[in-house]
Amino acid sequence: MPSSSSSTPSADSVRVDLVVDGVAMVQLLGPQDRLLRAVEQQYPEVRVLVRGNEVALEGPRADVERARELVDELVAMVRQGHDLGPSEVATTGRILAEGQGHPVELFGKAILTGSKGKSIRAKTLGQKDYVDAIDDNTIVFGIGPAGTGKTYLAMAKAVQALQRREVSRIILTRPAVEAGERLGFLPGTLTDKIDPYLRPLYDALNEMMDPEIVPKLLAAGTVEVAPLAYMRGRTLNDAFVVLDEAQNTTPEQMKMFLTRLGFGSKMVVTGDITQVDLPTGASGLQLVTRVLDRIPDIHFARLTSDDVVRHTLVAKIVDAYTKYDAEKQARLHARTAGGDA
Secondary structure, eight states, X not given: OOEEEEEOSSSSXXXXXXXXXXXXXXXXXXXXXXXXXXXXXXXXXXXXXXXXXXXXXXXXXXXXXXXXXXXXXXXXXXXXXXXXXXXHHHHHHHHHHTTXXXXXXXXXXXXXXXXXXXXXXXXXXXXXXXXXXXXXXXXXXXXXXXXXXXXXXXXXXXXXXXXXXXXXXXXXXXXXXXXXXXXXTSSXXXXXXXXXHHHHHHHHHHHHSOTTXXXXXXXXXXXXXXXXXXXXXXXXXXXXXXXXXGGGSOHHHHHHHHTTBOTTOEEEEEEOTXXXXXXSOOOHHHHHHHHSTTOTTEEEEEOOGGGOOXXXXXXXXXXXXXXXXXXXXXHHHHHHXXXXX
């Protein structure tokens, strides 16, 4: 941890000086000092000053002590190989403020290291519970809004399981449902038309594995990326199977998929029940939360805006839409109740 000394300019204000080694300081600052600016946003009453390898915190005593704890934690995380951004700063501050433990310990070990040397690990408490559930259960449903890492972490666990030889193959699948766009008139073969639906899965694979190896694994069948319709009639043994965008499955498709489970396999189903693109609106993911909620060895991990690890605006956008949908449902209920009366 960084060494520190403090002096007291006035009864209501304190200054704490933290000494950080050069390499950790560069990572702590981030581009354009954005990480320390994120600390200031977390504690607006605290002024953060950087000089050489020293960080000075000035402001009200209670806020400075909390900011100091946050900076100490961030330095420890940097030294352990965590990739930090403003959202990680906000999450770390929230966990410390709520007394839920130390993020450097909670999120200690990386799931794996990606093709560009980036460590892939859980970054929020919700994500940690989700990853732990995948270890402990045969079937896990990851349900939550965009940016919460549902699919990315599931694929990381799949690659990890393959590397550890816990499974002999990975199967990644999605329903080919148009999200407000029509791709049927695109030129090319059926495979060419379907490829846009599956492209996000290929992109994530190339981030997690050597891009030169991925085509060989695909050709050998060790990794398979296919539309959900291709799962019908199969039994998936000794496989780690990820179903993405599951909110766009019909109840019949969801039942078909889950009953493909074979021996020695795991399944992770991810989706956002607020973004259903089905014409009928009858989502298999919505139904399955009621049908299977009490079956042992099946876990439902529900992620929220607190688990969003994209740009900090994404969490605010998610919250705004959630509030809007809740108000819309309340107005609809009120009109229905008034009509009944």
